[in-house]
Amino acid sequence: MYRTKVGVDLAKEVIQVCIYRNKKVQSNIEMTPNEFLCWLVNAKPVTIIFEACGTSNYWKQKAISAGHDARLISAKLVATVRQNQKTDKNDALAIVQAASLPDVTFIGGKTVEQQQLQTIKRLRELAVKHQGAIKKQLVSLLLELNIRISNRKGGIISAIDGVLEDASNGLSVECRIAIDTAKMNLKVSIEAVHRYDDCLENSVIAHADCKKILKLEGVGTMNAINLYLALGCSDIGVFSKGKDASACIGLTPIQHSSGGFVKLGSIGKHCKNSILRSQLICGAMAAVNQAVIREAKTKKDVWIKGLVERRGKKCAAVALANKTVRTAFAMLTQGTEYKAELLAA
Template sequence: MYRTKVGVDLAKNIIQVCTLNGKKVTSNVEMSVDEFSAWLAKSNPLTVAFEACSTSNYWYQQAIKAGHDARLISAKLVKAVRQNQKTDKNDALAIAQTLFLPEVSFINGKSIEQQQLQSIQRLRELAIKSQNASQKQIVSLLLELNIRLPNTQDGILRGLEGVLEDGEINLSDTFRATLSVAKVQLENMISAIREYDKYLEQSIQSLPDCKNEVV
């Protein structure tokens, strides 16, 4: 670590930057995103810590790119170190102070490639949840009309096709049209998951070191 240590609180609209030389606070100021980006670029190498949050990996990457020693700190540790009420200034100070603790377990930062791979995985997981919820809802709603569909993906699609084509089933034109929309929506979800699978595999093949990011 460098002698100059910085704690950064990444708030929604501003960034609070607390700088310590040794253990002495030399500044604790607000910066805009552009100001902080420029500050990182022009500062001499230092150790900068961020509390882990949605934007911390981005700034972790930017700090490293600017030649700094970047660290990610868990929110739980920051809370334990903070001595006064929760404010942006106190949070930034607490983040900086964690750097002086012995045997701190820092959070591993992610590269932009790892972040993108993880994003593909999360979008895939969301699509799977949406597909499962849609299937269960369709089966449940039709069961209320005493229309029974197999509880499998292919069975539901075939069953819906049969219901839509069966003029003997007492369904209004409006409800048939609604079921048709639900069927198309389900088919689109299934197609989207196949696409996510393809892109996920492509990402893994191009980034073998990121394979462990996929669970």
């Protein structure tokens, strides 16, 4: 790190910049985004610490391109260090103070490619939520009118069409129009999810790292992107070990050790990114189900079968997800390929 540290508190319209050098705050001023961009280009190389938040990845990329040492720091750590009331000046100063702590862990930023993949993934998640919400509301509202619909025969769209065409159910013209409008919104959401899926599949093909991760057991398009977003950054602040990445995702037992006694608990129910962990475990469960019903061909199949016999499928799925994260970390950091170890003939 350079001797001069700059703490930057980002906001939508203004940016607070605190310059710290020779154990003193040299300045703590407010800039517009354009003024800050000009400052980045003209200033001598320094260490710039951004609080991890919206637009922080963009500004980190700009700072690095201007020749600075740019890093991201946890907003939770900054809030813990901040003194006095919450203001832009106090936040910028707290960022510098937090970055000066011994053995502080910085956050790895995302590349432009990762940001674009994350955009598609988040839009898909939003479309899936809208799709589920419309389905549940239509089913529950029609049930209030004692109209029961099922998606077993032809899907929920076909079932709603049948309700709209049924003249004996007593629905008014206005109610039929409202239900038809909701049905059209549902169709749009379903089509949006399919289009997002196509975008993700094409993106995976275009990324060599994602294609490598696809070779792992229980990893499909979505999990390949999840692992690439979580582990695929080679910048400062990434995990030093695969087990650290797995612990951050929430796939290792909770540890509560003190006084030389090591106490390991269960896998925590609450984690920072529950969606990522859930999708990894679902993919691992699919791989476990396949490994149980077929003849073992690889050493990992034997390991899965033995684990299922001892602990059950759920524990085996979590253990496989843990192993998947650690293997993907090794592949991305070392540039290796995954090859399953076949059993001797």
